[in-house]
Amino acid sequence: MQRLAGKTALVTGASRGIGRSIAMRLAADGAIVAVHYGSSAAAANEVVRAIEAQGGRAIAIGARLDTTTGAMGLMKAAQSSLLPLAGSGKLDILINNAGIGTSSAFEATTEEELDRLLAVNVKAPFFLVQQALPFLNEGGRIVNISSGVTRIAYPHIMAYNVTKGAINTFTLHLAQLLGPRGITVNAVLPGIVDTDANASWLHTPEGQAHASSMSALGRVGQPSDIADVVAFLVSADGRWVTGQMVDATGGSHL
Template sequence: MSSTTPTPRIALITGASRGLGRHTALALAEQGVDLILTYQRNQAEAQAVVQQVQALGRRAVALPLDLADSASFAAFAAQVKQALTETWQRPQFDFLVNNAGIGLHASFADTTEEQFDLLARIHLKGPFFLTQALLPLLADGGRIVNTSSGLARFSFPGYAAYAVMKGGVEVLTRYLAKELGPRGIRVNTVAPGAIETDFGGGVVRDNKAMNQQIASVTALGRVGLPDDVGGAVAALLAEGSGWITGQRVEVSGGMML
């Protein structure tokens, strides 16, 4: 009898050179998934993640992407197509994780139009039109995971503009699930709670008083870690989650219940 090796799945993760994107990439690599990673400026960090993925026995490619520049998305899609051909000899990938983002802490009264517009370009317009540009390269039966935030459910002063964008991402997820359903593409949102990363200047990780305060209002009694989110995204992309689509999954340890 002859046996064939299953074709590996390929995931494209935006903003995967650090933080939650990096941990998601490594969690997927451990599940046997190959990776296309994007970074904005730090190529060295991205290549370090590529090497970590390769050490886990998977293939990976890192490509530059400025999510705030939607005019560049067609050229980026062409780069993805070329990478698929050269590295995998395939025309399509299987999973898209819209992860890249920036933080902003400013009161509603002090938020500027410039800050608002930058958040909108990166967190809402970016995922909308990047996903659109990549649709021809996403395989039927594939999956998309968008990244929201617990701040779209509960409210803390200083995050109004950021949370508004994430609320839009959650609505977009439901529409994508509906419109891409005929292709068998599942689309879900992961909404992290407070996580110990350098996001937003690392305040959750480095401010002991804030860390303890958040832990005190979290059912599981601690602040989240990057692996908590990476594992959740990997679970949504695993075979057993194929009947889940159009959903918001909060990964917060039961924060602010």
């Protein structure tokens, strides 16, 4: 059963990793999906082809999110290319997944690096939601991809952690603001997930053993593990869940 039939969804950072998996899952559930990419049009178009091969509908939209102008422009692009595909001309689902990380220690983090992290991980979702408000359907869904580092002490990537803490706060207050419109807002907090971003250290016996040992379930997370949680939250089954930080770390550091 296609639980999201006729719904429109915009997934940022959907050309690879967790975002790709979310886009694929929402399309499989019937949504018309805008696959956002920052730099790789080829990768985004490959996701669109994969969705279409499974009988779904999708388009690719490019926009840089390291500037406020780019974030605002993304919603304008969605308005002109995604929303007309739905009868309502409205956006039903917004997934703020795009983000960047850092490997810099706290002592070595520069102002320039922190500014870029804040721009992509915090300012972009903030202004994208702001621009989306007039187009969000009553009863719509917003899911922000945060991180499990917001509930554990992991100071090795301090600057990144700070941005995800901001996303949790944003989620909480946005849920209260949009509640009267029936719009739910939640954050999903992944742990270590097997994506391209982690491949350099995770695809080694030592990396696998280390990452698996952190989880109570004894394995490394997969993008589909996160996508399935998002799929629940944006479906009718998730209608009574809002303002929550949903831990999807596989029980890391319990």
